[in-house]
Amino acid sequence: xxxxxxxxxxxxxxxxxxxxxxxxxxxxxxxxxxxxxxxxxxxxxxxxxxxxxxxxxxxxxxxxxxxxxxxxxxxxxxxxxxxxxxxxxxxxxxxxxxxxxxxxxxxxxxxxxxxxxxxxxxxxxxxxxxxxxxxxxxxxxxxxxxxxxxxxxxxxxxxxxxxxxxxxxxxxxxxxxxxxxxxxxxxxxxxxxxxxxxxxxxxxxxxxxxxxxxxxxxxxxxxxxxxxxxxxxxxxxxxxxxxxxxxxxxxxxxxxxxxxxxxxxxxxxxxxxxxxxxxxxxxxxxxxxxxxxxxxxxxxxxxxxxxxxxxxxxxxxxxxxxxxxxxxxxxxxxxxxxxxxxxxxxxxxxxxxxxxxxxxxxxxxxxxxxxxxxxxxxxxxxxxxxxxxxxxxxxxxxxxxxxxxxxxxxxxxxxxxxxxxxxxxxxxxxxxxxxxxxxxxxxxxxxxxxxxxxxxxxxxxxxxxxxxxxxxxxxxxxxxxxxxxxxxxxxxxxxxxx
Amino acid sequence: xxxxxxxxxxxxxxxxxxxxxxxxxxxxxxxxxxxxxxxxxxxxxxxxxxxxxxxxxxxxxxxxxxxxxxxxxxxxxxxxxxxxxxxxxxxxxxxxxxxxxxxxxxxxxxxxxxxxxxxxxxxxxxxxxxxxxxxxxxxxxxxxxxxxxxxxxxxxxxxxxxxxxxxxxxxxxxxxxxxxxxxxxxxxxxxxxxxxxxxxxxxxxxxxxxxxxxxxxxxxxxxxxxxxxxxxxxxxxxxxxxxxxxxxxxxxxxxxxxxxxxxxxxxxxxxxxxxxxxxxxxxxxxxxxxxxxxxxxxxxxxxxxxxxxxxxxxxxxxxxxxxxxxxxxxxxxxxxxxxxxxxxxxxxxxxxxxxxxxxxxxxxxxxxxxxxxxxxxxxxxxxxxxxxxxxxxxxxxxxxxxxxxxxxxxxxxxxxxxxxxxxxxxxxxxxxxxxxxxxxxxxxxxxxxxxxxxxxxxxxxxxxxxxxxxxxxxxxxxxxxxxxxxxxxxxxxxxxxx
Numbered sequence: 001x002x003x004x005x006x007x008x009x010x011x012x013x014x015x016x017x018x019x020x021x022x023x024x025x026x027x028x029x030x031x032x033x034x035x036x037x038x039x040x041x042x043x044x045x046x047x048x049x050x051x052x053x054x055x056x057x058x059x060x061x062x063x064x065x066x067x068x069x070x071x072x073x074x075x076x077x078x079x080x081x082x083x084x085x086x087x088x089x090x091x092x093x094x095x096x097x098x099x100x101x102x103x104x105x106x107x108x109x110x111x112x113x114x115x116x117x118x119x120x121x122x123x124x125x126x127x128x129x130x131x132x133x134x135x136x137x138x139x140x141x142x143x144x145x146x147x148x149x150x151x152x153x154x155x156x157x158x159x160x161x162x163x164x165x166x167x168x169x170x171x172x173x174x175x176x177x178x179x180x181x182x183x184x185x186x187x188x189x190x191x192x193x194x195x196x197x198x199x200x201x202x203x204x205x206x207x208x209x210x211x212x213x214x215x216x217x218x219x220x221x222x223x224x225x226x227x228x229x230x231x232x233x234x235x236x237x238x239x240x241x242x243x244x245x246x247x248x249x250x251x252x253x254x255x256x257x258x259x260x261x262x263x264x265x266x267x268x269x270x271x272x273x274x275x276x277x278x279x280x281x282x283x284x285x286x287x288x289x290x291x292x293x294x295x296x297x298x299x300x301x302x303x304x305x306x307x308x309x310x311x312x313x314x315x316x317x318x319x320x321x322x323x324x325x326x327x328x329x330x331x332x333x334x335x336x337x338x339x340x341x342x343x344x345x346x347x348x349x350x351x352x353x354x355x356x357x358x359x360x361x362x363x364x365x366x367x368x369x370x371x372x373x374x375x376x377x378x379x380x381x382x383x384x385x386x387x388x389x390x391x392x393x394x395x396x397x398x399x400x401x402x403x404x405x406x407x408x409x410x411x412x413x414x415x416x417x418x419x420x421x422x423x424x425x426x427x428x429x430x431x432x433x434x435x436x437x438x439x440x441x442x443x444x445x446x447x448x449x450x451x452x453x454x455x456x457x458x459x460x461x462x463x464x465x466x467x468x469x470x471x472x473x474x475x476x477x478x479x480x481x482x483x484x485x486x487x488x489x490x491x492x493x494x495x496x497x498x
Numbered sequence: 499x500x501x502x503x504x505x506x507x508x509x510x511x512x513x514x515x516x517x518x519x520x521x522x523x524x525x526x527x528x529x530x531x532x533x534x535x536x537x538x539x540x541x542x543x544x545x546x547x548x549x550x551x552x553x554x555x556x557x558x559x560x561x562x563x564x565x566x567x568x569x570x571x572x573x574x575x576x577x578x579x580x581x582x583x584x585x586x587x588x589x590x591x592x593x594x595x596x597x598x599x600x601x602x603x604x605x606x607x608x609x610x611x612x613x614x615x616x617x618x619x620x621x622x623x624x625x626x627x628x629x630x631x632x633x634x635x636x637x638x639x640x641x642x643x644x645x646x647x648x649x650x651x652x653x654x655x656x657x658x659x660x661x662x663x664x665x666x667x668x669x670x671x672x673x674x675x676x677x678x679x680x681x682x683x684x685x686x687x688x689x690x691x692x693x694x695x696x697x698x699x700x701x702x703x704x705x706x707x708x709x710x711x712x713x714x715x716x717x718x719x720x721x722x723x724x725x726x727x728x729x730x731x732x733x734x735x736x737x738x739x740x741x742x743x744x745x746x747x748x749x750x751x752x753x754x755x756x757x758x759x760x761x762x763x764x765x766x767x768x769x770x771x772x773x774x775x776x777x778x779x780x781x782x783x784x785x786x787x788x789x790x791x792x793x794x795x796x797x798x799x800x801x802x803x804x805x806x807x808x809x810x811x812x813x814x815x816x817x818x819x820x821x822x823x824x825x826x827x828x829x830x831x832x833x834x835x836x837x838x839x840x841x842x843x844x845x846x847x848x849x850x851x852x853x854x855x856x857x858x859x860x861x862x863x864x865x866x867x868x869x870x871x872x873x874x875x876x877x878x879x880x881x882x883x884x885x886x887x888x889x890x891x892x893x894x895x896x897x898x899x900x901x902x903x904x905x906x907x908x909x910x911x912x913x914x915x916x917x918x919x920x921x922x923x924x925x926x927x928x929x930x931x932x933x934x935x936x937x938x939x940x941x942x943x944x945x946x947x948x949x950x951x952x953x954x955x956x957x958x959x960x961x962x963x964x965x966x967x968x969x970x971x972x973x974x975x976x977x978x979x980x981x982x983x984x985x986x987x988x989x990x991x992x993x994x995x996x
Contacts (some may be wrong), residue, residue: 010821032639039859042863044886049897059963063816079749082810110766110767110770111770111774112767112770112771113774119987131962133883137775139761139774139775140975141776142773142774142776145768145773146773149508164701174767184759191805193730193780193804194729194730194733194737194801194804195732195734195791195792198730199728199730200727200728200729200730200801200804200805201727201728202727202805203725203726203727203820205728206725206727206728207726208725209728210726210728212857227701227704227990227991227992227993228701228705228708229698229699229700229701229704230697230698230699230703230704230707230708231698231699232691232692232693232696232697232698232843233731233794233826233828233843234693234696234752234794235692236692236693237778238692239692241772241776241777241778246772247772247773248768250757250765250769250772250783250786251759251761251762251764251765251786252760253755253757254732254754254755254759255754255756255757255787256752256753256754256755256792256794257752257753257754257755258752258830259748259749259750259751259753261749261832262748262830262831263830263832264749265749265773266749267749268608269608269610270748271748272608272609272610272644272679272747273610274611274739274745274748275640275643275644275745276609276637276640276641276656277635277637278640279738279739280735280744282789285748285789285790288748289753289790290781291780291784292755292787293694294693295691296731296754296794298731303698304690306691306692306698307689307698307700308995311995311996312995312996313993313994313995313996314993314994314995314996316994317993317994317995320993320995322701326845327531327826328731328825328826330731330732332756333760334760334761338678345730345731345732347728347824384734398993434721447712449996492725493725494725495725495758495811495812495815495818495820496811496812496814496815497806497809497810497811497812498809498810498811498812498947
């Protein structure tokens with residue numbers, strides 16, 4: 001990598017009389033830096049009136065922008081007292097960063113704050129007229145990383161997700177081949193809406209979903225020793241900044257805004273217009289609603305990690321085993337909504353676990369036992385398990401190393417008879433189980449007394465369990481397995497609508 | 499009331515040759531209307547080139563704007579065929595409505611779309627240069643109602659809420675006088691955030707809240723025969739337009755916006771900026787997020803009513819007894835947040851009931867029995883019941899008739915020892931019970947086969963139950979009543995943080 005920075009220092013007074021001293025200070029400063037970076041070279045290009053023009057070159061071990069900021073301090077302290085001379089401003093006229101990529105970009109690249117020139121694998125980032133503040137914020141290194149990641153992602157785009165079968169059940173003859181959502185809608189158990197990708201569960205469908213909840217709690221989470229917590233359904237941006245969700249999938253959130261005011265007088269015109277027109281005047285509304293500063297829960301784990309932010313967990317409390325079963329998740333689907341299995345709003349119990357690597361590997365085995373028990377003995381499903389690309393790596397816009405099996409995600413997939421033959425149709429991912437290493441532990445600065453911590457989660461989507469089960473076993477309780485009938489053997493009467 | 503409307507019809511051609519015919523048509527039309535409204539008087543003010551200028555006066559039984567629209571139709575059909583003459587446009591130059599109020603306004607009045615002049619109790623609404631479309635939409639009557647309501651509300655503002663004691667328990671000696679939230683925060687059972695007015699319930703506090711949920715289900719809702727439904731947490735504006743919430747409390751919602759797009763390319767700059775700056779660029783975000791079209795659940799009943807929109811309920815299913823225990827409610831508090839009892843986000847089980855007047859009056863008795871059982875025998879609280887102003891009337895910006903006791907709201911209030919002496923301190927409203935008449939039934943056009951329907955609801959706020967109980971009984975299970983200990987006799991260990 002090569003870094004070239006040109007900058008002009010503007011002093012509070014003419015520097016004509018102290019040229020020699022300045023040259024010596026800059027030269028000494030450069031010599032001092034050579035210990036850190038042999039390639040670094042500071043050159044005085046011009047001195048005129050109260051302006052000192054310099055350039056800084058380095059091959060990148062020590063970044064020129066950091067050298068520039070240090071040089072400013074050095075000059076300020078040396079010349080401030082002695083000559084009553086201050087640096088009024090520094091202007092960065094040009095900052096060019098040259099580096100090589102592993103692979104040639106496949107399509108055009110852009111990056112904020114810089115022009116970008118690409119020749120084969122060679123990239124030049126050209127920043128012009130940037131502020132001292134900009135340099136201080138350390139954006140430069142993130143810009144370089146961003147360019148590299150963008151090219152990496154270009155190569156991964158469109159490639160099939162990593163998928164490796166771990167286990168599969170025997171074939172089971174499905175009771176029917178109908179789409180359970182459609183059938184429940186026909187029977188009035190379920191109603192679409194009130195907005196897209198959302199559902200209203202009448203007593204019959206609610207009873208099935210709530211049975212899934214009871215089974216998850218009684219057969220999986222309680223036997224494993226999980227404790228319930230209750231978190232907020234509204235996730236402020238600062239949490240998603242830490243987890244990487246905000247840069248990973250901003251097009252998939254339902255955004256949340258607060259009123260800009262509760263002052264009744266400021267709302268009076270909106271209220272009056274609503275009363276008169278019985279419509280929503282969006283322009284008037286816009287005046288009184290702030291910009292979004294949060295989103296509806298997307299996954300429950302970010303807020304759980306936030307709750308441990310900066311904390312030190314006692315060794316006796318490891319592994320931490322907790323779950324949220326209260327928040328409702330929302331994900332904006334641009335298309336591909338289907339039934340209750342691919343929706344904008346869904347209900348998930350999310351267990352999160354924090355502990356040592358070994359504790360989590362043991363826990364994963366126990367989780368798999370419990371899930372197998374539920375899916376084999378209670379649901380009697382035809383299903384399989386597979387290693388997949390860790391979801392969080394996709395979500396953060398990064399595609400991970402495929403060889404890791406300590407960390408990573410196991411998908412649980414169920415055959416969906418209504419979609420066609422088992423060999424040719426897409427199976428439904430109805431459960432997953434992840435160990436995520438220390439990604440979130442570090443992001444939220446969570447510690448234990450002694451142990452190195454890892455974490456993971458295993459979202460139990462009630463709609464997914466429900467459709468996987470009903471797609472194979474039908475909606476008539478008489479065809480349901482005995483294990484399930486112990487939890488629910490009768491559909492409630494509901495309300496008769498004519 | 500007096501209505502004066504001046505309008506100009508512009509024809510597709512000169513009307514010089516058919517003046518007499520036009521005069522006769524207008525005169526005949528006026529005579530026809532006199533049957534409906536003796537006061538109505540249509541006057542031709544001027545005829546020039548292709549323009550007919552008229553005024554219409556009435557005392558309001560038949561509105562001039564309706565007369566105008568009908569007159570347009572009459573002229574169009576009579577002259578269209580005969581003279582190949584069409585009405586190109588009608589312009590309403592001035593529309594003045596005069597009426598008297600019951601009381602003189604106490605402060606300045608405004609109303610959209612009109613100038614308003616007030617002399618003592620007399621009001622003139624002056625509309626200028628309005629469109630035909632405006633008249634068709636029937637805004638006029640809503641504007642008159644709005645002015646009257648505003649003056650009524652001026653008189654009610656600042657008046658104390660109607661409150662009438664129905665029943666009170668005996669005094670009970672509280673176990674302590676501490677604020678339970680503060681004590682739970684100190685013990686680490688509860689953590690504030692992640693945003694204002696929201697809480698994170700660690701296992702200890704979650705166990706208490708979830709116990710309240712079980713008690714509500716086992717001791718109140720199941721014995722009364724309620725069935726569970728699951729509704730959406732995101733309430734589209736059209737539902738709140740029907741219930742009146744959007745005009746009632748727009749400053750109290752958490753608003754929800756969808757992404758304007760899921761197109762990755764459109765989000766690229768936002769994502770890049772987020773990755774580089776680790777901050778949210780609100781201007782860039784604004785480009786990709788739509789204006790709000792919904793809000794987070796405020797009360798659960800609106801979506802329940804929506805689910806019955808236009809439906810006819812079988813007599814056998816009456817009374818309909820259902821509840822939602824899944825959505826999380828959010829209300830924007832501008833101030834006055836306190837502990838877990840006055841928050842921006844809370845958890846409520848909301849039973850809704852629809853049936854005949856008599857069915858609901860009977861149900862109210864049964865509800866009161868169940869609540870008394872819980873509050874007396876399980877919580878052993880010091881509490882009282884009072885009639886209060888129906889909340890929905892306040893919420894819709896209207897203050898209701900105080901004499902009605904078939905419809906209306908009962909508040910359940912608990913003494914909060916930490917707030918001071920029982921006679922001088924404010925008690926906590928920790929439960930309510932409403933019968934709302936046919937307000938929402940009509941708004942959503944819900945019918946039964948034969949019966950006239952009423953409806954009501956009775957929000958069970960889990961945070962409110964929790965604070966009422968803990969404020970009197972403390973957070974040490976050894977001091978809890980036996981009835982409660984049957985549900986929870988031990989606080990879970992939780993996770994030890996150092």
